[in-house]
Amino acid sequence: QSDENGEFSSAFKEMISDLPRRKGLHLNDLFQYQGFWYYPIFLDGVMRAQQHFQAQPSDVILCSAPKTGTTWLKSLAFAIMTRTSFDDSTSPLLSKMPHDCVPFLEFDLSHASINNQNRDPGGIPLLATHIPYSSLPQSIKAEDSGSKIVYICREPKDAFVSYYHFVARRMESLRLEEAFELYCEGVQFYGPYWDHVLEFWRASLERPQKILFLKYEKMMEDTVLHVKKLAEFIGYPFSLEEEENGVVEKIVKMCSFENLSKLKVNQEGKHREGTPVVIQNKVYFRKGKVGDWENYLTPEMAARLDLITLQRLSGSGLTL
Ligand code: A3P
16 A cells, blocks of 8 residues: 555555456546455555554544535534534634545544544544445444445436536536446446445444435435434434524525535635645535536436436435
8 A cells, every 4th residue: 555655565566456446437447346446546545544443432524426415414413523623613614624624534534554543633533535335444333333424426417517627617528428338337436336235225224323314305305304304313413592593594604505616715725635636625616506517417427327227226215
């Protein structure tokens, strides 16, 4: 695995050389590990997390596939958990982008040599990951771990269109039609998407106290209701007084796409500056709409993806 300078060890290079590989949307090779596709720098982090990460009983772990509402969920959970220290005029969310407020397990916490040392001792017990349920570090899933998992998913056509723009706006990449083919095959960063969603869905049915399963579209429909549900689930319920004082609505407003996307930090700042995967913050805030796929996919493409989704989710009780 990689050293402090991000150089992969020969053992890691040898290990990934044996894995199935496909060219991904970024035109770089994706490697298939435990059934899911990764770029090496993140796979390195996934393996480190699996080996070293020790969940704490108070941890809240936000899980998602890429482009399904991670940034929004991070901001909401962070605002909920820090509301006794900050309000909507002092929150760190106003000067730091949500990804810089909530560490990312397979990068921020495991890229340095021993991941747990990267946790801020005075920090809030909140972290996020894109790791699929089956590959999560054992300490997170353990029956006695105490930590909570919150999963967010999104309608696949919108998730695809969002991911396509996330990459195509920044670098040379496949054309939309080619990217679509790969997505349908499941060859996508942390894909196949349906497997990612289904694993958390099934786990949430088996362990409802441990895993809260959320949908981006439902949260858009009634954000206040979902923020209350989220706060209750992670052990930070709103008091009657807080509800009467409009604290929930203030959090919803502060974390809204309209508000976050206009902040200077999210328009001009950069995430992971100084690393090979630096990204402008504004790329994380594109439109924040439900149904934007209609502007990019032909009716044939949409019907094909809908059919795959129907087939893949069949019998699960889940609809997307
Ligand atoms: P679009 O590309 O469809 O606009 P992720 O955070 O998992 O990377 O997902 C990114 C998607 O969430 C993008 O969707 C982005 O615009 C949207 N998003 C970002 N912040 C949001 C917010 N506060 N509320 C709702 N959607 C948000």
